[in-house]
Amino acid sequence: MATELHDTIFVAKQERHKNLFLNYKNINIFPVELLKDEGLQFLERLYMKRNSITTLPDNLAQKLPNLIELYLHSNNIVIIPEAIGSLARLQSLDLSNNALQLLCPEVGRLRALRHLKLSNNRLHCLPPELGDLQDLETLDLSMNQLRSLPERLHRCLFLQNLTVxxxxxxxxxxxxxxxxxxxxxxxxANRLSFLPLDLGRSRDLQFVFVDDNVDLKGLPSFLYNKAIGCSGCGVSPQAPEADLSEVPGAALSEVLVGLPAEVKVVGSERDSVVPLEELAMRRLHRLYRHRRPMDLSPLPPISLPKSLLDLLQFPVGHCHRCSQAMFTIVYPKLFPLRETALAGVHRRTTVSFVAYCCSSHCLRTFDLQG
Known part of the structure; x- marks a missing residue:
C-alpha cells in the first residue's frame, strides 16, 4: 500500500495534477511525499477521506498553497494546526467524522471559505472568529456537543444552510x-425550550427543522406557511401535556418556559399602558436605528450598559403584526396547532404557533392566517 501511495503522489507531481484522490488508502500519517521540496504548488483539490490520520502538518499551507477544496471526512483528527488559516484560497473544508475537540480561532482567517463541514466530532464550543467567514454559505455542525452558538455568526451574511x-x-x-x-x-434533537421571536421573519428562510426538542412548546408565527419540521416537540417527559389554548396571556411566561431573559413582562389584552422602560428603549431605537436592515455597523456612542447597547442593536423581536421593535415586554397570542391548516401534517407534536405582539391592540387584531 505504501508503494502504491508513493507512486500515486509521484505521478501527480510529475503530471502536475490539480486533483489528488487518496481516499481509502489506510493512511495513518499525513504523507510526507506531499510536503517534500516545493510540495504540490499546483494542487487544488485533495481528497483523503476514510483514512486514519490524526494530525495535519504545520506547513500544509506553505506546501499546498493553492488548495481550493480539502476533504478529510472520516479520519481520527483531534486538532488542526493554527497554520491552516494561511490557506488563503480554500473554499471547501470537510472535517466531518473525526475526533475534533477544539476548533482553532485561525479558521476565521479562511476568508474565501464557502463550505465548512464539522459534523460528528466532539466539539463543545466554537470560536467567535467563525463569524469572520463572510463568504460562508454552508455550515454543518450536527452531532457534536455544542451548548451554544457564537452570536457573531450573524456576520456570515451569505450563509444559506445552517445545520446544528x-x-x-x-x-x-x-x-x-x-x-x-x-x-x-x-x-x-437539541434541548430548546424556545426559539428567537423573529425566527422566520426573513423571507429567504423557508425551511426550519426543530424536531425532537421535547420542551419546545411554541413556534414563532413567522414560521407559519413555511416548511417546518416539529415532530416530537411540545411534550416533556417530566411534565404532563398542557392545553395552551386555555392559558391566560399573563401565565404564558410559565408555560412557554425560557422566554428571552430580557423579557421582564408578559402582557395581555387587558394591558393598555406599555412599561416606561420599554417605551424608552423603543424611543432610543428609533433615534439610533434609522438605517437599512442589513447595516450592522456599531451604534453611535450612548451612555448605556453594554447589555442595553446590544439589545438596541438586536431587539428581542419585532411585533408579528406591525413590526415594532420589542425589548422588555411581549404580548403573546397562542394558536394551537390543531386549529391551524398544518394540523394534519404534524401529528406527532403538541406544539403551538405563538404571535408575539408589541401592544394589547396588536394582540387583539393579529390574525395568523390574515
Missing part, C-alpha cells in the same frame, strides 16, 4: 435572525 442537529443547544442567539440569506436552518 443532535447537539445540546438550549437557546439560539437572536442575532441569527439577521442572516438575511439563510434558507435552511436545522436544529433537530
Amino acid at each position: 442537529d443532535h447537539n445540546l443547544l438550549t437557546h439560539v442567539p437572536r442575532q441569527l435572525c439577521w442572516l438575511r440569506r439563510l434558507n435552511h436552518f436545522s436544529l433537530a
